[in-house]
Amino acid sequence: xxxxxxxxxxxxxxxxxxxxxxxxxxxxxxxxxxxxxxxxxxxxxxxxxxxxxxxxxxxxxxxxxxxxxxxxxxxxxxxxxxxxxxxxx
Amino acid sequence: xxxxxxxxxxxxxxxxxxxxxxxxxxxxxxxxxxxxxxxxxxxxxxxxxxxxxxxxxxxxxxxxxxxxxxxxxxxxxxxxxxxxxxxxxxxxxxxxxxxxxxxxxxxxxxxxxxxxxxxxxxxxxxxxxxxxxxxxxxxxxxxxxxxxxxxxxxxxxxxxxxxxxxxxxxxxxxxxxxxxxxxxxxxxxxxxxxxxxxxxxxxxxxxxxxxxxxxxxxxxxxxxxxxxxxxxxxxxxxxxxxxxxxxxxxxxxxxxxxxxxxxxxxxxxxxxxxxxxxxxxxxxxxxxxxxxxxxxxxxxxxxxxxxxxxxxxxxxxxxxxxxxxxxxxxxxxxxxxxxxxxxxxxxxxxxxxxxxxxxxxxxxxxxxxxxxxxxxxxxxxxxxxxxxxxxxxxxxxxxxxxxxxxxxxxxxxxxxxxxxxxxxxxxxxxxxxxxxxxxxxxxxxxxxxxxxxxxxxxxxxxxxxxxxxxxxxxxxxxxxxxxxxxxxxxxxxxxxxxxxxxxxxxxxxxxxxxxxxxxxxxxxxxxxxxxxxxxxxxxxxxxxxxxxxxxxxxxxxxxxxxxxxxxxxxxxxxxxxxxxxxxxxxxx
Numbered sequence: 001x002x003x004x005x006x007x008x009x010x011x012x013x014x015x016x017x018x019x020x021x022x023x024x025x026x027x028x029x030x031x032x033x034x035x036x037x038x039x040x041x042x043x044x045x046x047x048x049x050x051x052x053x054x055x056x057x058x059x060x061x062x063x064x065x066x067x068x069x070x071x072x073x074x075x076x077x078x079x080x081x082x083x084x085x086x087x088x089x
Numbered sequence: 090x091x092x093x094x095x096x097x098x099x100x101x102x103x104x105x106x107x108x109x110x111x112x113x114x115x116x117x118x119x120x121x122x123x124x125x126x127x128x129x130x131x132x133x134x135x136x137x138x139x140x141x142x143x144x145x146x147x148x149x150x151x152x153x154x155x156x157x158x159x160x161x162x163x164x165x166x167x168x169x170x171x172x173x174x175x176x177x178x179x180x181x182x183x184x185x186x187x188x189x190x191x192x193x194x195x196x197x198x199x200x201x202x203x204x205x206x207x208x209x210x211x212x213x214x215x216x217x218x219x220x221x222x223x224x225x226x227x228x229x230x231x232x233x234x235x236x237x238x239x240x241x242x243x244x245x246x247x248x249x250x251x252x253x254x255x256x257x258x259x260x261x262x263x264x265x266x267x268x269x270x271x272x273x274x275x276x277x278x279x280x281x282x283x284x285x286x287x288x289x290x291x292x293x294x295x296x297x298x299x300x301x302x303x304x305x306x307x308x309x310x311x312x313x314x315x316x317x318x319x320x321x322x323x324x325x326x327x328x329x330x331x332x333x334x335x336x337x338x339x340x341x342x343x344x345x346x347x348x349x350x351x352x353x354x355x356x357x358x359x360x361x362x363x364x365x366x367x368x369x370x371x372x373x374x375x376x377x378x379x380x381x382x383x384x385x386x387x388x389x390x391x392x393x394x395x396x397x398x399x400x401x402x403x404x405x406x407x408x409x410x411x412x413x414x415x416x417x418x419x420x421x422x423x424x425x426x427x428x429x430x431x432x433x434x435x436x437x438x439x440x441x442x443x444x445x446x447x448x449x450x451x452x453x454x455x456x457x458x459x460x461x462x463x464x465x466x467x468x469x470x471x472x473x474x475x476x477x478x479x480x481x482x483x484x485x486x487x488x489x490x491x492x493x494x495x496x497x498x499x500x501x502x503x504x505x506x507x508x509x510x511x512x513x514x515x516x517x518x519x520x521x522x523x524x525x526x527x528x529x530x531x532x533x534x535x536x537x538x539x540x541x542x543x544x545x546x547x548x549x550x551x552x553x554x555x556x557x558x559x560x561x562x563x564x565x566x567x568x569x570x571x572x573x574x575x576x577x578x579x580x581x582x583x584x585x586x587x588x589x590x591x592x593x594x595x596x597x598x599x600x601x602x603x604x605x606x607x608x609x610x611x612x613x614x615x616x617x618x619x620x621x622x623x624x625x626x627x628x629x630x631x632x633x634x635x636x637x638x639x640x641x642x643x644x645x646x647x648x649x650x651x652x653x654x655x656x657x658x659x660x661x662x663x664x665x666x667x668x669x670x671x672x673x674x675x676x677x
Contacts, residue, residue, distance in 0.1 A: 009160060010622065018535060025601075026607065027601060027603035067113050081412055
């Protein structure tokens, strides 16, 4: 498993745990599937909750550009890319 | 300060800013100015005059587009219907009773007429708006459904106009030229009044977009110099979780919160971070804002003060607040609108909230105050937050509990499962309530299902319990444990309600391999006291399937940067593997 793949798995677990998604296990989340509305069906409050956890754990802050943020939250894959490029160890 | 009736007729500098908006094409923030606003309204109202009269659905992402739609409808003798949500079912049901829709999201209206508020062609003919009649119908809104089904509420121009004037009387001084930011949607009364109509009448600019993240809000607040925020408890709780907002502290003129009571610790944190205690507004779709309070640090929980021009009395029979004011739009019997909140009056007309009146129910012929039981549950060590609702099971009303566990609660859930957790909750209730009133259905969640207005509605709670005995169990029951310094061995049983069985081979339910790996890594995490980061799986074997009810042993050993694990039953090995860990890093 590459580092990025490991981060994918870590994020899936974090999403399921943070949002306590009922009936969804981390392994069911597809890496490149949309997280919001049509995919996992997350909403704007879920996004706030996740942004908070990512910030605490990885020290990453969101941009002031709402379209960039939408792209970041597109999927586990885009989140992992953003976090791996911006994380503060 | 303009009246809504004359707003479009006011002489105003065409260059004065009305709304800031994010332009995705140039990827910059830009301004709609007064001249643009008049132009947009002129064109859209022309387009509307070519269409049928009556009610029009108005549903937009942009608060500015909503303002354009609203004034265009009013100028052309029509009125707006603000749907309670954008679900296709809701919009489909409305279609039969409206002439068409105005929206910046055509995809929400696949059928029927849909006009884009900002791109009507318009003839360029001079636009001479008439004075709006105070008594004409302005807007249909829907109650948020705290008490049940959504009900339409009709607002006339005067209801909105009087309330805007009252907001101006109360807080214009504090706000000055502050730019209005709103996390609350303009589709509901609070967000519309605070975030759109009040700034528009007063000549303040507002943000057309509802930014929710500190990363998006703070730079824009700083850029605007002075700012005010109309938010809801759900958003505020998270916005002040970190100190980011502190960077915008210098320009903060006011923070408003409405939609539900703000927890005292959130209120205090807002005050600490931004230097101003939030102003909480109590109200409803039917009454508009009726009272306000500010929770100051070190003060006992503060009472609510009625807004100027609002009279609040306590109904002697039910104990609920009765509201009389110019902008109560529903007052059937002339005795004031009865809110769902029970109150206790204090000196000087101030009052305290004593819970919702609709929260007293009968279950098994016994009376239960849901508010009391919720507050008792919140006092239990296992419970961080709780909300109750009555649902019907086999024709019987039953108490159902949505619970946000504390860390100790999650630990107990892991150890004893939902049943054990439920038994523990019930033990805590036994002294005060008959067993028939104890929650029979239980959902454990990381947060309660708040709607975008920050309310935990009865509908959202009921939705949690719609699926019978639905379960999020994803861990084995632990029967026995042996623990060394770098090794754990457990005897476990696979719970038959394991959530993954729902979709995993319906005829032959098995525990997926990845889940077995998860269990092993979770135990490794307990040994290491931190979440292990896997770098590579060096070996992994799944030999025999593991089914519901099966007894098995799991042993996990962490040594030399590797997790070595094995799952086996009485006569078979189920799985074994070796996972290399990423080099430990320090976390800040």
